[in-house]
Amino acid sequence: MTSTGDVEGRAGPLWWARRRDAVEDVVIGGVSAVECAWEGVGFAHEAGIPVPAGVLFGFVVGTTLTLRRRWPIAVVLVGIAVSPAVMGFLLGVVALYTLATSEVPRRITATLTSMSMAATFVVMYMLTRKDAEAGSTLVVLLSVFVAVALTVPPVLFGLYIGARRRLMESLQERADSLERELSLLADRAEERAEWARKEERTRIAREMHDVVAHRVSLMVVHAAALQAIALKDPAKAVKNAALVGDMGRQALTELREMLGVLRAEAPKRRAAAVPVPVALGLVGGFEEGPTLAELEALVGQSRAAGMVVELDVRGVGDPYAAEVEQTAYRVVQEALTNCHKHAPGARVVVRLAHREGEFAMQVENGPCDGKAAEPGLPSGGNGLVGMRERVLGLGGVFVSGPTDGGVCTTRRAQGIQSPSPSESPSPTPSGSTRE
Structure with a gap:
């Protein structure tokens, strides 16, 4: 039977787990060999054998203690036998101490302990009865006490040390397991943080695109109109110049608000492993954004740029969540920007229908006016992608594409289910369209 000292990853020689254990056993075995060799002299006289033979026998018996960690049962049996x-x-x-500390089954330990106690009792009784009256109570009590x-x-003591060692090993294994779990949690937290950073970069990119693209597009349209009428109608040119200035200031104001949120300090109590931009976006990203009440002003800006825009609102809805109203505003803003880019001179209709717990929006432009000049605005191809991400992120439905009449539409509905054709402001076939 191998004791617990025989473990994997040992650094000592042979079966010893540590070099110190090997030195300890060799020293104890040497002391035991000297003791048994000295006691072998008396054994030789009692057995009537040569003294050198008794000494050699005792020396060999004593050295078996060196094997106590490897074969504890065998060493105990040798002790009982001699x-x-x-x-x-x-x-x-x-x-006996080594046997109790080892992983030997307890029934074997109890059996060998009983055998050793019985052997010690018999030997002690045989030795003491020579000097005392045979069968006396004192001899029995003395023999029992010594045994x-x-x-x-x-x-x-061995059972206590063994239990303590197993407890320490269990605690060490638990600590190692917790360390591995913490390492896995740290890796997962890092992955979640990286995912959150990516999502936040995407959200910031959408915000920047919505703010800059719409304002700058209107500024370009007004600048083109200003260039065309500067000499013919100075009064209107001045009005357009003022509008360009107002739009530029509005764009700068919105950019400053966004940058201010990014520069703000993160809340002191925030979830672990969540990057600062995400915490900031959740705290202040939607609180100061535009709302549905500002759609009239948004449509008015496009009207001032020369676009014919109709705003049709049906029903009265309760106030929605801040992120929902901001998303709806941004969708209409991007749709109007696309109309400025790709359908100059076209008539545009913005419809908003409130329902129970959700609403539907539709932006539809008519055929382009052939007399209108193409503003030549650049397009990055991210507008529709951004709108779709916003709407789907809130559990809504997004559809964009040309209608049967050749015009382009963009629709956004809040809620899990999209409005039925009879309840939506107008039919909106699926498809694709330019940004």
Whole structure:
């Protein structure tokens, strides 16, 4: 039976787990060999054998204690076997202690302990009865006391040390397991943080695109009109110049608000492993954004740029969540920007229908006016993608594409289910359109 000292990853020689254990066992085995060799002299006289033979026998018996960690049961059996020769005091005590600390089944430990106690009792009784009256109570009590004193304390101490060692090993394994779990959690937290940073970059990119693209597009349209009428109608040119200035200031104001949110300090109490931009976006990203009440002003800006825009609102809805109203505003803003880019001179209709718990929006432009000049605005191809991401992120439905009449539409509906054709402001076939 191999003891717990025989473990994987040992650094000591042979079966020893550590070099220090090997030195300890060799020293104890040497002391036991000297003791047994000295006791072998008396055994030789009692057995009537040559003294050198008795000494050699005792020396060999004592050295078996060196194997206590490898074969604890065998060493205990050797100690029991030589007990009639009245030798191996250190051998028996240390062997029982090692047996109790090992992983040997407890029934085997109990059996060997009982055998050792019985052997010690018999030997002690045989030795003491020579000097006392045979069968006296004193001899029996003395024999019992010696037998118990030489077997029970080392076994109990060994059981305590073994239990303590197993407890420490269990705690070490638990600590290693917790460390591995913490490492996995840290890796997952890093992955979530990277995902959150990516999502936040995407959200900021959408905000920047919505703010800059719409305002700058209107400024370009007004600048083109200003260039065309500067000499013909100075009063209207001045009005357009003022509108360009107002739009530029509005764009700068919105950009400053966004940058201010990004520069703001993160809340002191925020979830671990969540990057600062995400925490800021959740705290202030939607609180100061535009709302549905500002759609009239948004449509008015496009009207001032020369676009014919009709705003049709049906029903009265309760106030929606801030992110929902901001998303609806941005969708209409981007749709009007696309109309300025790709359908100059076309008539545009913005419809808003409130329902229970959700609403539907539709932006539809008519055929382009052939007399209107193409403003030549650049397009990055991200507008429709951004609108779709916003709407789907809130559980809504987004559809864009040409209608049967050749015009382009963009629709956004809040809620899980999209409005039925009879309840929506107008039919909106799916398809694709330019940004």
